[in-house]
Amino acid sequence: MLSVKAPTAIPKLQDYDISPLTGFLPPEGPLRRLPGTYFEPWEDIMDQISALLLCGRFRARVNKLEILDVDRLVNLREQQRAFVVLCFLSHAYVWGKNEPISQSLPPCLAVPIVKVSEQLGINPIGCNASQVVWNWRLMDPSEPISLDNIGALHTFTGSTDEAWFYLVTVGIEAHGGRALAAMVNSMTAVREGDEARVACCLQDIDSSIQDINRTLKTMYDKCDPYLFYWKIRPYLAGWENMSEAGLPHGVLYQGVDARDQFRQYAGGSAGQSSLIQAFDIALGIAHYPTSDQWRCIKDEEKRRAAQGLPKTKPSHTTYLYGMRSHMPGLHRRFLEDLTKAANLRPYVDSVQGDCARWYNRCVAGLKKFRDLHIQIVTRYIVLPARKGPSIGSFSFGTSHPDALSDSEAPSTEKANAPSRLQVKVKTSDVPEDPLKSPRLRASSPTSKSGDILYPQLMHADRIGHPIASQPPLGEHGIAKTLLDPSSEIIRGTGGTDLMPFLKQVRDETTDSLIRP
Numbered sequence: 001m002l003s004v005k006a007p008t009a010i011p012k013l014q015d016y017d018i019s020p021l022t023g024f025l026p027p028e029g030p031l032r033r034l035p036g037t038y039f040e041p042w043e044d045i046m047d048q049i050s051a052l053l054l055c056g057r058f059r060a061r062v063n064k065l066e067i068l069d070v071d072r073l074v075n076l077r078e079q080q081r082a083f084v085v086l087c088f089l090s091h092a093y094v095w096g097k098n099e100p101i102s103q104s105l106p107p108c109l110a111v112p113i114v115k116v117s118e119q120l121g122i123n124p125i126g127c128n129a130s131q132v133v134w135n136w137r138l139m140d141p142s143e144p145i146s147l148d149n150i151g152a153l154h155t156f157t158g159s160t161d162e163a164w165f166y167l168v169t170v171g172i173e174a175h176g177g178r179a180l181a182a183m184v185n186s187m188t189a190v191r192e193g194d195e196a197r198v199a200c201c202l203q204d205i206d207s208s209i210q211d212i213n214r215t216l217k218t219m220y221d222k223c224d225p226y227l228f229y230w231k232i233r234p235y236l237a238g239w240e241n242m243s244e245a246g247l248p249h250g251v252l253y254q255g256v257d258a259r260d261q262f263r264q265y266a267g268g269s270a271g272q273s274s275l276i277q278a279f280d281i282a283l284g285i286a287h288y289p290t291s292d293q294w295r296c297i298k299d300e301e302k303r304r305a306a307q308g309l310p311k312t313k314p315s316h317t318t319y320l321y322g323m324r325s326h327m328p329g330l331h332r333r334f335l336e337d338l339t340k341a342a343n344l345r346p347y348v349d350s351v352q353g354d355c356a357r358w359y360n361r362c363v364a365g366l367k368k369f370r371d372l373h374i375q376i377v378t379r380y381i382v383l384p385a386r387k388g389p390s391i392g393s394f395s396f397g398t399s400h401p402d403a404l405s406d407s408e409a410p411s412t413e414k415a416n417a418p419s420r421l422q423v424k425v426k427t428s429d430v431p432e433d434p435l436k437s438p439r440l441r442a443s444s445p446t447s448k449s450g451d452i453l454y455p456q457l458m459h460a461d462r463i464g465h466p467i468a469s470q471p472p473l474g475e476h477g478i479a480k481t482l483l484d485p486s487s488e489i490i491r492g493t494g495g496t497d498l499m500p501f502l503k504q505v506r507d508e509t510t511d512s513l514i515r516p
């Protein structure tokens with residue numbers, strides 16, 4: 001007998017700690033401090049994190065902590081706050097400042113971070129949730145979330161550039177409320193065959209994407225690419241593929257794992273934003289593994305076949321899918337349930353008309369987001385990596401006058417670079433920097449030397465020229481995306497093969513446009 005499958009329920013936002021007003025951001029704002037005195041020792045260190053790093057006392061202070069019991073946290077907001085605190089403390093502990101990196105986390109950090117991560121269903125390492133989603137506050141609580149009414153709760157460096165880097169993403173996430181509500185409404189409207197309502201929801205999604213794109217462009221206003229690359233990004237790095245930075249095995253979570261069981265996790269990235277993945281899912285945009293990932297998949301498939309296990313699904317092997325383990329469990333579950341219920345694209349394809357027009361506007365908007373993002377990655381990672389440590393600061397402060405135009409984005413490159421460890425970026429793929437200045441160029445005497453591979457080993461002489469210092473590799477090793485000018489290879493920080501990956505994702509977005 002044929003069994004008729006009941007249609008999958010359309011997810012209700014409130015079941016997943018999602019607000020129709022603020023999306024994945026907690027609508028009342030994240031908890032700013034854990035209540036009571038028990039967790040005060042953590043909060044006291046958080047109050048002074050950048051000062052303690054600067055004066056070299058951070059690790060000593062942390063080492064005096066006792067192991068606190070996270071079972072004392074009484075609700076979700078407290079668990080989220082504890083997670084933020086423990087992620088900041090752990091990254092600061094591992095990467096330090098002007099001191100040898102640490103290949104292990106002490107039990108006072110490792111034990112509670114592993115436990116609270118299990119409670120939240122997320123990996124025990126810094127991520128978009130700890131740096132962005134649960135790391136902001138309203139300056140005037142009577143006003144809504146907007147870039148001129150939010151502040152970051154914590155930064156590593158104490159700099160406004162770092163705060164802005166997080167806050168722009170908060171601003172983007174805030175547009176998610178309206179978009180997520182429209183996504184689930186559109187799915188209900190499809191089931192009811194209500195074409196006009198579907199078109200209306202798509203219009204709402206489109207307008208949220210336009211808002212997101214406007215917000216993304218403000219990154220240039222108050223976050224200096226040079227400071228981002230050399231001072232901020234190192235703290236965001238994870239412990240996966242970090243041999244060059246001094247973490248050949250990853251990080252040992254003392255008091256949790258056996259003495260030789262190091263853990264490897266990718267670091268924080270807005271690639272872990274549940275919102276952007278929700279757009280892909282709702283609009284039916286499919287992503288595929290990069291060519292190098294396919295090689296790994298083939299090996300994995302061989303292994304599974306040898307063990308008589310079923311094949312894995314291609315979508316479950318992409319970088320974007322992998323990033324879901326760095327999302328809060330409830331948000332990840334939302335994406336899974338949204339995937340099961342997604343019905344928009346085939347419906348729009350069948351009815352065409354206004355629905356198709358608005359659908360295509362949404363896809364074009366998301367493609368625009370990815371173009372803008374590629375320009376940002378070029379400006380904030382590729383160019384600083386090429387230029388070396390003494391290029392000085394880019395000018396900023398007005399609305400991205402120096403933003404690369406769409407046509408200046410790096411040219412399409414075959415998506416066949418090795419995944420994770422290495423990225424080849426041809427010099428010709430990187431747009432000429434519109435801010436090129438003979439003075440800045442002249443002040444990079446060592447940028448042609450291999451020293452740039454380990455920029456953290458460089459200090460400036462009295463007139464600002466970088467000179468290499470001598471500590472062995474890994475001693476002061478902090479993660480960077482690294483460029484070896486002789487081989488023109490940029491090595492990733494454990495994330496992706498940057499440009500080929502980002503372009504592939506962008507092109508896959510365009511592929512889903514509906515043809516009449």
Ligand code: HEM
Pocket residue numbers: 165168169172216219228268269270271272273276277370373376377380381494495496498502505506
């Ligand atoms: C200075 C600013 C930024 C830099 C340097 C940057 C860098 C990167 C890099 C290197 C990746 C590749 C994956 C990885 O290794 O993590 C990535 C992916 C990604 N980033 Fe950013 N990012 C920035 C800002 C943002 C913002 C504000 C958003 C907004 C949510 C965002 C959303 C994404 C998404 C969604 C991906 C996954 C690829 C995709 O879906 O297109 N990024 N980013």
